Amino acid sequence: MNSIYFTEEHQAFRESLKDFLQKEVVPHIEKWEKTGTIERFIWEKFGEMGYFGLAYPEAYGGLDLDLFYTVIFLEELQKIKSSGFAAAMWAHSYLAMTHLNAEGDERIKQDYLIPSIAGKKIGALCISEPFGGSDVAGMRTNAVKKGDKYIINGSKTFITNGVYADYYIIAAKTNPELGNKGISIFLTDTSLKGISAVKLDKLGWRASDTAEIAFDNVEIPAENLMGEEGKGFPYIMQHFALERLIMAINAHARGEYAIDYTIDYMSHREAFGKKISKFQALRHTLVEHATEVEHCKVFNYAAVARLDKGEYVVKEATMAKLKSTKVADEAIYSCLQMLGGYGYMEEYPLARLFRDSRLGPIGGGTSEILKEILGKMIIDNQNYEPAVK
Template sequence: MSSSYFTEEHQLFRESLRDFLQKEVAPNVDKWEEEGKIESAIWTKIGEMGYFGLATPEEYDGLGLDLFYTTIFLEEMQRINSGGFAAAMWAHAYLAMTHLNKNANHQQKLKYLVPSVHGRKIGCLGVTEPFGGSDVAGMRTTAVKKEDVYVINGSKTFITNGVYGDYIILAAKTDVSAGNKGISLFIVDRDAEGVSANKLNKLGWRASDTAELAFDNVQVPEENLIGLEGQGFTFIMEAFALERLVMGINAHARAEFALEYALQYMAEREAFGKSINQFQALRHKYVELFAEVEVCKEYNYAVVGKLDRGEYAVKEATISKLKSTKVADEVIYGCLQFLGGYGYIEDYPMARMLRDSRLGPIGGGTSEILKEIIAKIVIDKKEYRAPLKNAPEKDLKISVS
């Protein structure tokens, strides 16, 4: 851990969290991976420990801590070797709860954020649709105002926690003629009449539930609108920076864990009378992979610092995800090779890690999309600015990714 970013209090928090995960989570991971469902009791245990409330103000039962505590939370989740479990946790805390923390009103926070902090309500974010992911402005789900309710029709897909969660932070068009300015955010109860879910069968992240959601004339009370009509796009764009940084941190953390495991294996495995960590070809390959992860990790910590200071680090967070997820794939592929035939056996951790890691360059914006966003910034000199909350529409500085 880099002492220039983490204090003694951070270190004590890391040790406590690692101990908790090893005792309460690690023994159950294989079962949850096989069943494709996480036991409900662990959510409340994590909530009782305060881990869901790291970024939530104390006013709403959170801890109001800096973003480096979140970094530790994400890194330690990767060490139990279940991308699905980790994804379920951070999708709740840093996709759904982020919008509640930043954009919900007081009554919405009391009803949804406080129980989310305690792990009594589990949230998910509903933006991606079957016909479009990063093209947020092209979404087709609609919300039509009728008296004191909005009637929602449409579908979402690849929604983590969409099957077993309790509420959805849902993006829908309240004005289909207004492009990105016609998108609004709603809190939709998962058990509302007309909401249905189809559980998707995934290559990796097996412990988490990933859903295709359908909305058939779902009535949502007007008090569940987050912010004002038409503000949804700005809220989503603002949250993308944190989401992409989260995935960058996840990537460097799982790559680091893979390297640690591989090094231990190489020290114990012998060939031709000596441990395989003494063969130059393997040693030098290992060092190359190690160096790549170190560069990503230090870069990611610097971006955490920027976001923690309130900077709108769209470029940096996008680079974090693009580079770190690519490196993680390469590192874990290489670490599996270090294990030889055992790397291909499910009893060893690399097979699951390889599957789980592959989602990195896809989820939260594919690498191809991220490259175009970065190209717009560094080549076309496009500026991405923080949205002005509750400003007149003509004053909002919005850039379409």
């Protein structure tokens, strides 16, 4: 426990969450990984325990706790042999719900945020597009206002919870000629006519549902515009800091999990008459990775502490994701190698962890895009300002 950031209350929460995950989630993981479907009952159990409401106001059923409870939530979810399950939980709670809380009006909060915190409604954030990827400003999905409605046409892809979801938070262009200043954010039920979702087959994150979604003349009430028209891009950019920190925390946690598992394995595995934990080449490689992961964790915690105080940490969050996801991939690669043939077997956690981790440098902005953003900030002295609602 890092006493700089974590109190006894935090540690008690961590132990309670560990116990919950082992009893309620772990027994189902293998089934969900094979079927690619997480059953609805677990969402409601998470809701009953308050896990979806950690960072949200008490007025809507949340607990209004500091962000280090969220850190614990994310870290422990990375240690149960399914990053796909973890992704489904945090994408609901910290991607879709973040927009409900930040840009949703009181009606939206009553009708969507409250049941989302309770685990009775599942949300998905729809930004990436088949032809756009990380190019948010280049999106083609559009929303045309007609009377008291908006008509949405377009498509989104790589959407976590895209099939499970009861509602979507959608980014669409209301004024295409204005570029990124013409993007707005909308809320829509997934049951509306004209919406179709196709599940994608992925290398990893097998338990989570990732979809490509089409919108064909979908009519939504004008009141489902979230925040102000044309402010969608700064809203999205503002929340990217949290998303990137989430991805960074996930990365250092799975790297740490891989290292801890490998140390335990090496302490039991023998070769040439001694435990392989005594071989210098393996020891030195492992401690190098442990050092890198620890560096990332310390940096990530410092960025979280600043974000928790309300600071705009877009640069730090971008750095955190860029570095942590690379470090995790490298650590997990080496850990798998240290298990030898067993590392390649599905019954051991490293094979799945290796596949799941590979999404880290891709999702939430590829490493290449993050380097471009940091280049603009560090070299070109460009500043990114938070949105003002």
